[in-house]
Structure formats: C-alpha cells, structure tokens
Amino acid sequence: MRHSPPGWAALVLGLAGAAGGGTAPSRSAxxxxxxxxxxxxxxxxxxxxxxxxxxxxxxxxxxxxxxxxxxxxxxxxxxxxxxxxxxxxxxxxxxxxxxxxxxxxxxxxxxxxxxxxxxxAVPAWVTLTTLDNPQGTATPDIQPTFTWRSPAVAAPPGPFRYDMFVIRLGQPFPTYGVGGLVDTTFTITEPLERNVQYRWKVVAHLGADSSVTDSRGPFLVLDPTVPGATILYQNFPNPFPTGAQGATCLWFDLATTSRTELAVFDLRGNPVRHFVPGPDFPGVLDAGRYGRGGPGGPTCDPRLSWDGRDDGGDLVPAGVYLYKLRVGDVILFKRIVFRGRIP
Missing domain, CATH: 2.60.40.10 (Immunoglobulins)
Incomplete structure (x- = not known):
C-alpha cells in the first residue's frame, strides 16, 4: 500500500478550495x-x-x-x-x-x-444633605427642614419611600418620627428643645428591602435668648477622642456679665489648660451662651474645644481630668475622660 507524504491531504484540500474559488472558514468571537x-x-x-x-x-x-x-x-x-x-x-x-x-x-x-x-461602587440609598456634619451642626430653627437625596431606581420596585426619625442624644426612642414619605425634603411639625443635641436618620424602602442612613454627627437648636442661670454643661463627646471628633466641647451659660475663669485641671488640682481668661477671651464676659458654634456651623466653638493638650501645646496622658468654671463666688466642676492619643 502506498502512503501519501505528510501534509498531502491538507495540500489537496487547499488546492481544491482554491480551484473552487473558496477559502477555509475562520472567525473570531x-x-x-x-x-x-x-x-x-x-x-x-x-x-x-x-x-x-x-x-x-x-x-x-x-x-x-x-x-x-x-x-x-x-x-x-x-x-x-x-x-x-x-x-x-x-x-x-x-x-x-x-x-x-x-x-x-x-x-x-x-x-x-x-x-x-x-x-x-453601589451608592447609598440615602445621602443626608442637611444637619450632617461629623463635627456637629447648629441651627436656630426649632422646626428644622431635613433634606436628603437618593440614586435612580426603576419602577417597580421604585419609587423610594422613606421614614424619618429625630432622636435625642442618649435616648433609645425617637423624639419625632414620620413614615411613608415620597419627597426628599421634610419640615417637622413639632418644635424641638433648644440647647439639646439630636441625631436624625432616614429609612429608605424599596419593596420588601430597606436601608438605614444615620446622621454622621449631632445637631443642636441654638437658643438666642440670654440664659436665666449660670450653668456648666457636661463636655461632649465624653470620653474623647472618638472616631469622628478629636476634641471635646466645653459649654457654659452666664446669666449676668461676670468675671469668669474656665480651665482644665488634673486630679491633683494642677492646671493643665486655661481657656478663660486666655488668648481668645478676656477675664470679664458678657451674659450669654458660650461654647456653641454659630448657626449653620459646627456644634462647638473651636476656641472652647479641648484636644488633650496643655497650655504649652504638649499632649497630656490619658486619664480623668476636671474642668472648672468660676463665675464670681460660684464654682462649678465637671469630669472629662481623655482616652489619650498618639503624638
């Protein structure tokens, strides 16, 4: 039996294809x-x-x-x-x-x-656009307007429906709540307390699914009136620092114009940081509310925020400290817990 040389069959097929005017099929998918x-x-x-x-x-x-x-x-x-x-x-x-x-x-x-x-990236179902500063926000409005935005969604399951809640800081249950909203703007119908910190959140619903967005920081309704009493408030956050806030806020109210002192001390009574009198404040202050930020700005006045440093700019050790407000013959104390920080 005679054997064709290697490649002979392929050559014959190629010549046959050429004679017939065709080519071997090829394609790229x-x-x-x-x-x-x-x-x-x-x-x-x-x-x-x-x-x-x-x-x-x-x-x-x-x-x-x-x-x-x-x-x-x-x-x-x-x-x-x-x-x-x-x-x-x-x-x-x-x-x-x-x-x-x-x-x-x-x-x-x-x-x-x-x-x-x-x-x-998958966008958040709700992005809060007012009263959402991680450092806190102040507003003069006792019935604030809350706004947010959402990404596009097909219908069905859209449109989004929303529940909105306002929660007093430290309380487990909402102070105010409303459900079934379809708009992304809402003005609450009941007044909030002044000089009280709140947070707010929105729950977005699509069919059986939902997603919750909380405000990144607290907000405060400022009281523009002159206070009726001299008060030293508890600092916040406490303990500090927290993930969002590297300093703690010091608030106080003065009922009358007075000679005033505000300072942080260690537990042995040694002064650590002086605020009043100091670079930003004289020794005599007018009646009013101190430590709050201005309307629309942060909750804290940066001049009355303690970042854990002494008067020389050095970090102090972690531990418990006291801050003292002296107004005439009245002396008020509060306790601060400083977690410490890496220089």
Missing part, C-alpha cells in the same frame, strides 16, 4: 462589557449590557454578579439565550462594591468572556 462600568452604579436597579460579535446562534450567555472579586458566591447567576442585556430589578444594597462577568457559548461551541468587570 468576542464579548465586551457595556454597562454598568466602574467607578459607580448610576441606579440601584441597573441594566447589565454587553456586546457580542462573531457568534453562531443560538448563543447562551451566563451572567454572574457578586460582592466578591472571584465571583465565587454570586447573588445573581442567570442564563440567557440570544439576549445581550439583563434588567436587574431586585435593588442592590450599599454593602460594598459589586463585580460582574458574562461567559458565552454558541452553537459551534465557541466560547468567550467579558472578563471580570469591577469593582463598581
């Missing part, structure tokens, strides 16, 4: 991610889209969306046929970024992938 793309989602109910070229139908697409970059535990894992988009209508919560990927297989067993897309 590919997938490209279209939306959503980093850095962030525009909607919490996004449409996932991709483009496909060079496939022989029917084409099967597997879409996976996950919180982990390996996509090993997807919260969405679905298969589509000849369809290059998917409308996600279960709202995505803001618990970290997402990653997604599409893998395709066509009728000729040709495969391709978009590769991993992400990380893509």
């Amino acid at each position: 590919g997938l490209t991610a279209v939306a959503p793309l980093p850095p962030a989602l525009a909607s919490v109910t996004p449409d996932f889209e991709w483009s496909a070229i060079g496939f022989t139908p029917p084409v099967t697409y597997r879409l996976r969306v996950a919180r982990d970059s390996t996509l090993a535990a997807p919260f969405l894992d679905t298969t589509l046929t000849d369809q290059t988009s998917y409308a996600q209508r279960r709202p995505i919560k803001p618990y970290g970024p997402i990653f997604w990927r599409v893998d395709a297989t066509d009728a000729m067993a040709v495969t391709a992938s978009t590769g991993r897309v992400g990380p893509i």
Whole structure:
C-alpha cells in the first residue's frame, strides 16, 4: 500500500478550495462589557449590557454578579439565550462594591468572556444633605427642614419611600418620627428643645428591602435668648477622642456679665489648660451662651474645644481630668475622660 507524504491531504484540500474559488472558514468571537462600568452604579436597579460579535446562534450567555472579586458566591447567576442585556430589578444594597462577568457559548461551541468587570461602587440609598456634619451642626430653627437625596431606581420596585426619625442624644426612642414619605425634603411639625443635641436618620424602602442612613454627627437648636442661670454643661463627646471628633466641647451659660475663669485641671488640682481668661477671651464676659458654634456651623466653638493638650501645646496622658468654671463666688466642676492619643 502506498502512503501519501505528510501534509498531502491538507495540500489537496487547499488546492481544491482554491480551484473552487473558496477559502477555509475562520472567525473570531468576542464579548465586551457595556454597562454598568466602574467607578459607580448610576441606579440601584441597573441594566447589565454587553456586546457580542462573531457568534453562531443560538448563543447562551451566563451572567454572574457578586460582592466578591472571584465571583465565587454570586447573588445573581442567570442564563440567557440570544439576549445581550439583563434588567436587574431586585435593588442592590450599599454593602460594598459589586463585580460582574458574562461567559458565552454558541452553537459551534465557541466560547468567550467579558472578563471580570469591577469593582463598581453601589451608592447609598440615602445621602443626608442637611444637619450632617461629623463635627456637629447648629441651627436656630426649632422646626428644622431635613433634606436628603437618593440614586435612580426603576419602577417597580421604585419609587423610594422613606421614614424619618429625630432622636435625642442618649435616648433609645425617637423624639419625632414620620413614615411613608415620597419627597426628599421634610419640615417637622413639632418644635424641638433648644440647647439639646439630636441625631436624625432616614429609612429608605424599596419593596420588601430597606436601608438605614444615620446622621454622621449631632445637631443642636441654638437658643438666642440670654440664659436665666449660670450653668456648666457636661463636655461632649465624653470620653474623647472618638472616631469622628478629636476634641471635646466645653459649654457654659452666664446669666449676668461676670468675671469668669474656665480651665482644665488634673486630679491633683494642677492646671493643665486655661481657656478663660486666655488668648481668645478676656477675664470679664458678657451674659450669654458660650461654647456653641454659630448657626449653620459646627456644634462647638473651636476656641472652647479641648484636644488633650496643655497650655504649652504638649499632649497630656490619658486619664480623668476636671474642668472648672468660676463665675464670681460660684464654682462649678465637671469630669472629662481623655482616652489619650498618639503624638
């Protein structure tokens, strides 16, 4: 039996194809991610889209969306046929970024992938836009207007519905609450107490899902009137520093114009930091309220905030300290707990 030389069959097929005016078939298939793309989602109910070229139908697409970059535990894992988009209508919560990927297989067993897309940030369902300074905010309005914003959402499950609560600092239950709001602006209908710290929060609902956003710092309703008594308030935050505040606020009220002294002492009675009299205050102060920030600004007057440093600018050791207000013959004390800090 005679054997054809190596490659003979391929050469014959090639010549036959040339004689017939044809060429050997070849094609290149590919997938490209279209939306959503980093850095962030525009909607919490996004449409996932991709483009496909060079496939022989029917084409099967597997879409996976996950919180982990390996996509090993997807919260969405679905298969589509000849369809290059998917409308996600279960709202995505803001618990970290997402990653997604599409893998395709066509009728000729040709495969391709978009590769991993992400990380893509998921926007908060609610972003507070008033009375939300981490250092605290002061307002002269006893019935403040609260505002916030939300990202886009498809309907259904949209639109967002909101519950809004105002909580007195240190209290477990809301002072004021309202539910079923559809607008992102609300003015409370009952007056709040002056010179009391509050926080507020919004609960956003989409169908059976919800997400809570708390104010990053307290707010205070300022009292513009002259106080009826001389008072030394407890510093806040206490203990300090906290994650949001590196200094503590010192508040006091003077009922009459008086010679005044305000200073921080250690437990042995040694002075640590003088505020009044000092670089920012004379020894005689007018009647009024001290330590608060101005309307629309931070809760604390920076001139009456203690950051744990002595008069020389050096950090003092962590521990318990006292601050003393002396107004004429009246002496008032409060205790401060300083957690210490790294220089």
